[in-house]
Amino acid sequence: MNQLEALLNDSLIRTEHVENAAVIDIKERKVCASTFGFNVPPENALNLIYAFYKNLLQVRRGGLCFKEKYYKCVRADEHSIYLQNPDGGLIVVKTKTFILVATYRVGMYPSVCVEAVEKLGKKNA
Numbered sequence: 060m061n062q063l064e065a066l067l068n069d070s071l072i073r074t075e076h077v078e079n080a081a082v083i084d085i086k087e088r089k090v091c092a093s094t095f096g097f098n099v100p101p102e103n104a105l106n107l108i109y110a111f112y113k114n115l116l117q118v119r120r121g122g123l124c125f126k127e128k129y130y131k132c133v134r135a136d137e138h139s140i141y142l143q144n145p146d147g148g149l150i151v152v153k154t155k156t157f158i159l160v161a162t163y164r165v166g167m168y169p170s171v172c173v174e175a176v177e178k179l180g181k182k183n184a
Contacts (some may be wrong), residue, residue, distance in 0.1 A: 064092045080161040
């Protein structure tokens with residue numbers, strides 16, 4: 060387990076609100092760390108990067124498809140996107156070098172997930 064994977068597990072998974080998480084290197088345009096069993100396909104990693112740099116307004120209006128599921132946008136700004144669907148939610152936070160993405164199940168507290176991911180994002184700013 061690398062340092063980023065350990066950080067994901069310690070800062071996010073341990074909260075028991077976050078189901079899965081991954082870190083995408085913006086410059087390399089690929090996933091550099093993820094929690095056990097969480098595979099983010101390359102096209103999904105690129106879509107998350109482009110969501111911040113080219114499509115933020117479109118994401119706000121139309122939501123986002125991630126791992127073949129549609130998510131409705133609840134909140135979006137230049138640093139974070141918070142999305143939901145009937146099965147759970149998706150939180151995406153951008154730092155200078157990384158994009159962190161985390162999923163959570165229905166019944167979890169989205170505010171705790173958002174806080175945890177944003178806190179981890181600030182650690183990696």
